[in-house]
Amino acid sequence: MEKSVLFHIPCFLLFLLLTINGVHGNYICGNETFSANTNYGKDLDTLLPSLASNVIALGGFYNASLGGVYALALCRKHYEAQSCRSCVYRASRNLLTLCQGLTEAFQWDSETDTNVSCMVRYSNLPTFGKLRLDPITTVPHSSLPSSNLTRFTEEFTVMANRTIDVASTADESSELKYYGVSSAEFTEFREVYMLMQCTPDLSSSDCKYCLRENLRYNQESYWRRIGSAIGRPSCYFRWDLYPFVGAFDNLKRVSAPPRPPQPPPEDAQIKKGKTFQTWSVVVAVVPTVINMFVFVAFVLAYRQMRRRIYAGLNNNSDTDGQSMLRFDLGMILIATDKFSPENKLGQGGFGSVYKGILPSGQEIAVKRLAGGSGQGDLEFKNEVLLLTRL
Template identity: 35%
Template sequence: MASSRLLFSLCLLFVEVLALAKAQQPADQPKMLYHDCVGKGNYTTNSAYQANLNQLLNSIYTNTEINNGFYNFSYGQDADTVYSIALCRPDISPDVCRVCIRNASDLLVRLCPNFVEAIGGLDNCTVRYTNRSIFNRMEKGPYFWVYDDRVNVSDVVGFNQSRMTLLDRLRDEAAAGDSRYKKAMGQIAAPNFQTIYALVQCTPDLSASECRDCLYNASGLIPECCKARQGGRVIYPSCNFRYEIDRFYDPSTNSIPPPPDSTSNNTVPSPPASTSQGKKGMKRNVIIIISIVPIAISVILIVCVCIFLRARRKQKGEEEAKDLNEMEDVELLQLDFGTVRAATGNFSEDNKLGQGGFGVVYKGTLTSGQDIAVKRLSRASGQGELEFKNEVMLVAKLQHRNLVRLLGFCYEKEERILVYEFLPNSSLNNLIFGIFVI
């Protein structure tokens, strides 16, 4: 017994140690999707260029003022000046963008130690740095491509035509962007009930024609990289595009927000103290009013909805109760099949009054001596029990001196029978073809 407890305690301790060790393991580090250590020179360790590079990259991913995902900074002087450009996907948030830039920068410096120029990227961003000016300049190299490893498309010609039509349209949309965004995303139908989704973008410092040319040249690499692939991307230093048969971007970010107010940076003389205080108080009151009005409207709407739902629930309950009472009244009219069969002499031909498309009408006599007219409905009508009882309920509520009165009904297996009062002077047709006017 003691050895079993000891074994159980040791197993439990082993599981806890494993869990603790797993919890203390560092999270999986991101892996560079593509990179190139451009062989255009090297810098020495602990040099001014290395210090400027570290300072520059740190200033990019710690900058919280830029929210369009594009950074083009430089730092240093003369030959030690470092230039850097970082571009994030346009459908991610600024926080996600900065995290991506930081991870890409750290990886790039480790993968390309002492290279004065390098470029690389993760799924959401691209980072490049060099010792020469790269701003407002369209560059085509080095370039990269990544393709989907899934099964190739079956209709290559049709798929390629759809993809190029989409990329051509998005290229023009991106080139028409402003100095903050040059991006576009969209979709198009492809053969075999597929849909192609694509996202294209340029660094916003390019002109419209440069952006268009960059994306045009990038799309020219498709025959080499991903001609028959269901997905792929091509990355130039100044532009990139990606397409997939699954939606990979957030379409709600496709619209370009309005530019910030150009007057916000202008210096305005400070007003007198009393005016400043009055405006502050007025502004505070306006904020309070603006905050209260939506809340009040929301409360009123919620109350109205609650009142409406409560009244509707009450009305529905009353209607259900009424329907239940009416159905109970109908149940009181239900007759036993044996009673109806006995009253008509087992539906004797001698008691047959006539026949029509709805069934056969017989004359019968109840045990009380009352004469009745029995309408035996055709089995081909296809009515169910609930439908038949609803019809009986409707007929039972119709009471008029010119209407034949319903005395009861019978529903048993496939038999559906209506029992009316027998009026010797009534037209036979009214019983065979209808139950209303006599």
């Protein structure tokens, strides 16, 4: 069979118009085509319009085949007969129009002005009892104005897990045996509403897996949005801050997520003070160890500093214990104005003597050793030591 584009522009525009008019229905068309005027097309045109009447007669779920066409339809649990019939009929006509010439399609449909949601699906392959996760339809809503997303995540996860447990537990008294709705009060939202449903031809484990995949997809793709609807060929998930499609009129409430545990009063803490707790030992030991490391580091640094001071004193002392001040060349150049001739006081056998003024204002005499004087470092140092004793 020929391959075609998944969505055509006219179909996409029509879908946008339906959404603007209040229809929250996402449809998916397959990419495999069938030729016009074939038995498959004729059987499809015959089978899909019959779904609406038969789904009511069979308790909200209808599975049928004709020739090579396999189709099923279901409504949400606790449906109103006329609303369910209208929803299935509308979804069937949409698929015949929007997915014309394609061998496979499905749609989860809901409308704001009717208390119903439904799903219609057809294929050229048997689908009954087989878990299908792809393709997927999504309707994200607005951004999430939550200042505490961590707390919201905790509450939402608890509520979703409980709803999945309810929805995936088969209710054998109903044809629509996989279904769950819940509402709960969150820290930042007065009410949160949630609906989950699987096609009843699945096993309980397949239903739970499908719903968990919807929850995972919602957390990965639409976590900072208020409300979302995620539909797969085998299951459906939706949540919002308001009751939708009449699903909560006969609500079997799931208990609200637990609040964070409150700290015990002071007197209770005192009574429990004698009990050995591992965390209390950790709290007591860690600061002590840190303080010991800081103290040792301080002592080592102090000893190193003392060694440097004593080494400097030794380097600045002669053999007789006389201490000398030392100035670097930069300071001498500043004090003598770079040995300016105007500051020259006189000249001896080993060099010239210059007048200098330190930054502190103290006047000094600086002797500059001549290059060819013949006086060595030892003689020069002895001369300086002699001057320090005067």
